[in-house]
Amino acid sequence: MTDVLIAGSGPTGLTLACDLALRGAAVRVIDRRTGPHHESRGKGLRPSSLEVFERLGVAGSLTAVGDERVVLRKYFDGAHVKDTPVVDGGLLIGQWQIEGALRERLAGLGVQVEYGCRLTGITQDAAGVRAELADGTVIAARYLAGCDGGRSTTRTLLGIPLEGSTQEEPAMVVGDVRAEGLSRDFWHQWFTSDGAGIMLCPMPGTDSFQLQASPEQDGRGEPLEPSPEGFQRLFERRARIPGIRLTDATWVSTWRVNVRVAARMREGRVFLAGDAAHVHPIAGGLGMNTGIDDAAALGRTLAAALTGPGGDEVLDAYQAERLPVAAEVVADTARRYERVLAAVRTPGRGTEAGLE
Structure with missing residues (x-):
């Protein structure tokens, strides 16, 4: 025993x-x-x-x-607004x-x-x-x-x-992706006037980012299932940075409250x-x-x-x-x-x- x-x-x-x-x-x-x-x-x-x-x-x-020091890079409606260092004794x-x-x-x-x-x-x-x-x-x-x-x-x-x-409907889609050309010195957080957003956090010791985003919706306003293609559409719509492709999605999921x-x-x-x-x-x-x-x-x-x-x-x-x-x-x-x-x-x- x-x-x-x-x-x-x-x-x-x-x-x-x-x-x-x-x-x-x-x-x-x-x-x-x-x-x-x-x-x-x-x-x-x-x-x-x-x-x-x-x-x-x-x-x-x-x-x-x-990483013990994280800098949040905030954008609003596509424009860079502010960088906020977070030093709280924790570890990313x-x-x-x-x-x-x-x-x-x-x-x-x-x-x-x-x-x-x-x-x-x-x-x-x-x-x-x-x-x-x-x-x-x-x-x-x-x-x-x-x-x-x-x-x-x-x-x-x-x-x-x-x-x-x-909450029955998902609050976020989440995943791990690569984003070549995006700076890994910041946890990027894009938000829009309507409260939607997408965030890409560089994961230490890897070449990937953790993605968190408000779900993509269909024509009736219903949340769509997450997918690598959906991640790209959300990025283009909310980050508004041309030329960056989200690739190699190794984790694709949803999160509910x-x-x-x-x-x-x-x-x-x-x-x-x-x-x-x-x-x-x-x-x-x-x-x-x-x-x-x-x-x-x-x-x-x-x-x-x-x-x-x-x-x-x-x-x-x-x-x-x-x-x-x-x-x-x-x-x-x-x-x-x-x-x-x-x-x-x-x-x-x-x-x-x-x-x-």
Whole structure:
């Protein structure tokens, strides 16, 4: 029987796995995906996350690649208006790079992510948890941590509601593209009088930009599915810079506004962390970082349970600490997102409104 089984190998699950392995716990990490992704996704580490990674021994490799100083170049109706440096102690770096550093650290501790493992059932008793996989395998563990994202299978199997609201229409299309000829010294943010926009952020250690844009619409005003061709049309319409082609789209997706928190973060010997427990607007870049903080707190809780007498008092400490934080972060990011939507209608204002 393993000490802790972790479902999900994103930043939250990998942080938890490294934390526990460093404490001497026996850990397994499973993921339903067939292998690692190569998508920028969450791209900003806050100082609190860097402190966690310093303790885990991965901060150095991340700061060697990431960028601590970011300049927002703002345009309005096609004209360059203002440059705004953002120096807040954080680090700009792609999520796939963060996950890669954590996987490498975890491998050095003797643990490999087990891909292609889809969780289909959870049973538990006073002795431990039995996790059933789609191929019929059963993994026995003393505890299970669901770090498997906003569509968490762990949360679904436990029957824990994710309470709040979701906007059905996508708020943005997102992706990773190349844009030869566009300066990589700035996070370019083009906004228009009607509140639409497109942003291209140069991802450190790559030749790509992360694209975020208001969705393209059809003749009836309905949002179109994102596509590389759609990215180009949006760029030409909003950036109004001739001669630049967006190419090599390696990630094409949509983003919807979710403001939701799990009703609880513990069910017996099973815990939720990261997006499995809370999803919220991206303003302020708090999503991935809140999950990393969850992992640090859950690592402390599980280490105490594994090395001491355990019991509900010890296990309840995690939810008591993190559920109020999750609720506040969700409410806070919703307010930040509204500030950004209002700010970008003013020439010279951009996503920095979400940091204020």
